[in-house]
Amino acid sequence: MDTALGGIISFLITFATMASIYAIFSMGLNVHWGYTGLLNFGIAGFFALGAYTSALVTSRMPTGALANYVKQVFGLGMPFPIGVLAAAIVAGLIAIPVGLLTLRLSEGYLAIATIGISESIRIFFNNESWLANGPQGLIGLPQPLRSLVSPDYYNFVYLAIVVIFLVIVYLALERGIRSPWGRVLRAIREDETMSEADGKNVFLFKLQSLVLGAVIMGIGGSLYAHFSAAIQPSVFEPLFGTFIIWTMLTLGGTGNNKGAILGAFIVWAIWSWSTYLINQVVPPGFQTRAPYIRYILIGLILVIVMVRRPKGLIGEERQVSRF
């Protein structure tokens, strides 16, 4: 393959993979915020739980000299699908006590409480080295179907895996929101008291919504871990773990799964392509600082969308059912 062209293709494949993983998170958030009106600002917490669970389940305990440097609580060496499954289950299970603690709080408090929980999870992984090697994190995570193709083409395989998950999550959610269950969620978002008067157990529906979204975020975390093949607590800081996903969903269109995916691709394009552009344009002396222009870009998108177009690029479909 021609090297220049190869570089562009490899860049695009990496871009599409990351954007698809973020699209999965964005759809998970859409279940919470878009459909049910839950202000979950703790995406990074479920992201971290999914990523770490999958990493611990699929990797093996370090042996020999490595064991002196890498500590982890266990390493089961299971195949990738088991890792994804475990990630989904653990994120979903942890969502239950989180929901029991926080879902009775009003909107703003819920947001703050979930930031607090996700930060506590990150700080815990950072400090407790026995669990998953503390700040250094885990590296060399196994990648599925690695031996299938030569390493040069492996990213195509992984992109295909991520896209399969993206499609499954999308179809499942579209079906879910068009079901009676999905309509109850939207009713709760619009008017909690009214839904209660209609005999719906609002708290239970909110809890189900929180768990479903968390399961999706856990899957996303697992996919991220095996793509980058390395995770450390700094990945799960609120900026990349939570707020960028909020920007994606609000830009794309809250309450619309297509919007969630669109927003993820646009925001990730701005983020990753501006890195590339900055490296080309900015003089070398300024290159360590210039990437922070991206913070301003993402921040401006969020502000402008909220002030000018709170529904996002594609707003919610008013009618989701034919009957």
Added chain:
Amino acid sequence: MPELIVYGIVLGSIIALGSIGLTLIWGITDLFNIAHGDQMTAGAYLALLFATLFSRINFLNTRAGPFSFNWSLVLAFIPAILISMALAIVVDRWVYAPMRKGKAHSIAGFIASIGVAWCLRGLIYIVWGADFKFYTPGLRQMLFLPMGIKLRVDEIFIMLISWSAVAAVYLFLLKAKMGKALRALADNPDLARIAGINTEMMIAWAWGIAGLLITIAGILYGIETQLRPEMGWIFLLPLFAAVILGGQGSITGALAGGLILGLAQQISTAWLRPTYKPAIAFIIMILVLIFRPKGIFGRR
């Protein structure tokens, strides 16, 4: 332990000072301002900018009495505060004021304030870089008090300034006509509007006060530790906890909450690693949210 209590009071003073603006804005406009922490960082860095400028004047480039910083920093408080106040008011006019007309404005504002926070932090990273900065490098003088308490001379300055600023704002809210109007607005916005109070004007004042106090808090925190672009974001978490502990819109509550948070965070280091300090703030906050969501002094 007595040493940890003293450190807790020093940290608590800064948290108390920073949390007043947060609770004021929350009480008056229902907005939980995520950008408050980054406004703190911006204030601290603005002071650094002006302190460096002023240090070209010879007589300002000398130590301010027994403290570890120069007179140039003392003078730099003034322009840093003025610019921060102006910035806070301008951001409110551009971002939050247009939203106030819509319903669910407090959530829209909350999300937008994350964007504001990113913009500020990006700007700080670009102008000053990611490295730690100090107002004045060099040794810091220590005081040896009874019971084995070691206190930096600077920490006396920190407590002095923060509590005088708190007292001044408190008096303003209690006595001045403007202050009374602000409290009326925080208490019952609709009634205040009917009584002829210009609410938008009052909100601008509240943002000004918030900008003033958070800048002082930022500079003091910079003197206590060092300047880094994430300092305010990390500090935001205890600020939130203090405000929630105190109750929405309650200044007294924020002061008490700030002191409690400072003490709890420092005393926890007797048993836990200092890196767990932010987690302590979270745990306190979540416990308050579950058992007494109104806060100690809250009415709503």
